[in-house]
Amino acid sequence: MKKVFALLLALSMFCALLAGCGKKEETDNVTVRVGAMSGPTAMGMVKLMKDAEDGTAKGTYEFADLSTDPSTFVAPLTKGDIDIAAVPSNLASVIYNNTNGGVQILAVNTLGVLNIVERGDSVQSIKDLAGKKLYATGQGATPEYTLRHILKQNGIDPDSGLTIQWCADTTEALSYIANDSEAIAMLPQPFATAAMGQVDGLRVAIDLNDAWTEIEDCDIVTGVVVARTDFVKEHPQAVETFLSEYEASVAYTNDNAADAAELIAGYGIVAKAPLAEKAIPKCHITFLKGQEMKDSVSGYLQILFDENPQAVGGTLPADDFYYGL
The missing domain is CATH 3.40.190.10 (Periplasmic binding protein-like II)
Structure with missing residues (x-):
């Protein structure tokens, strides 16, 4: 009888393990809804946009219409209609403060422009x-x-x-x-x-x-990529996949300006490819994550706070604002 009980217990644990694995796979098999502004942030994302359109991206992505107004993404992020968005660094801080930590910065994507x-x-x-x-x-x-x-x-x-x-x-x-x-x-x-x-x-x-x-140790951090904190917790693998593919997309834009410019013009981010090609080296499109991201963003937000606290939402974000740290 004890052997039977032990066998049943082992089987139940094995089934629970399988169920847990299945649940994990289901959790991360998700369509990531992404918002980006027209301009440098979308320029760095253009290869990922193309891969998603062609079905060759590792993750599954749905890109919102490009916007010239960063506040366009505030309500969708707050309501959960968008999972990840490229926004100005100070706006990320404002959203964080207004939602009690509802967003996290995943990466810096644009320095001063x-x-x-x-x-x-x-x-x-x-x-x-x-x-x-x-x-x-x-x-x-x-x-x-x-x-x-x-x-x-x-x-x-x-x-x-x-x-x-x-x-x-x-x-x-x-x-x-x-x-x-x-x-x-x-x-x-x-x-x-x-x-x-x-x-x-x-x-x-x-x-x-x-x-x-010449006057500061930190960077001018114009743009960052943020994600809803709940999304990060629920879909950690999807976030990691996005970051990997986005980093590769940024590298593609910087290393293949002529080809990237054709995509940029094709998506209507910049009217003409020759203009986009000339602008890419001057847009300081980048990808910073981890401690390097935190050092740059926190230093810049501190200076903005000193100029006007409301520029960052009244208070500086806590450490949980920075993904992966």
């Missing part, structure tokens, strides 16, 4: 902006806070040491540049590259990444 451009040669360094008029976009968002920090660290009061005229969008800023040969502007990539194709003599005077690294 801001350039100071002009048609002449009056600007060789940040200090040359003193006393000048600068057209810019991004008031009340990370471009403004990044610019203000760089100016202050270079001894220029951003409120009185120069005149900053905030424009509604990049098109408005471009109109000033086109009509005034002495105009100076702060433009993001890839728009800055596009503008140089439209305005004769327009040049990048300063890449703000370079100006930033």
Whole structure:
């Protein structure tokens, strides 16, 4: 009787083990719903988008329509309609704070994309902006806070040491540049590259990444990839597969600019492939994860917090904001 009982117990444990394995497989066999903004974040994701479309990706992905407004993904992330999204780093912090830790950063995907451009040669360094008029976009968002920090660290009061005229969008800023040969502007990539194709003599005077690294140890972290915390817990293998494929997609974009540009134009991320090819090296598309990700993001968020706490949602995120640590 004892032998029979032992046999039944062993069989039940074996069945439970099989059931557990089956449940794990089912949990990770999931369609990952992904959102991305048009611009550098989508440029780095384009190979994965193509592989998903062709059915050659390891994971199963459903990509939402590209958006120019990062807030588009806030509600879907909060409601669970999107699992993973590429968003500005400070917005990731805001969502984290507003959802009590409802999202985690998986990786950094874009460093600084801001350039100071002009048609002449009056600007060789940040200090040359003193006393000048600068057209810019991004008031009340990370471009403004990044610019203000760089100016202050270079001894220029951003409120009185120069005149900053905030424009509604990049098109408005471009109109000033086109009509005034002495105009100076702060433009993001890839728009800055596009503008140089439209305005004769327009040049990048300063890449703000370079100006930033002269004063800080961390990076300008423009974009990150976040996932719903619940999704990470429920589908760990799907998250790891996504990260692996996304890292490969970023490498493809940076290493195969001409081919990636064709895909970028094909998906309507940038109008023309030649423009996309020129812009890719200037967009600082990257992939950082783990401790390197945390160091970059936490350092940048601290600076934004010091400029304006509400820029990051009122408080700095805790350690559980960073995936894999």
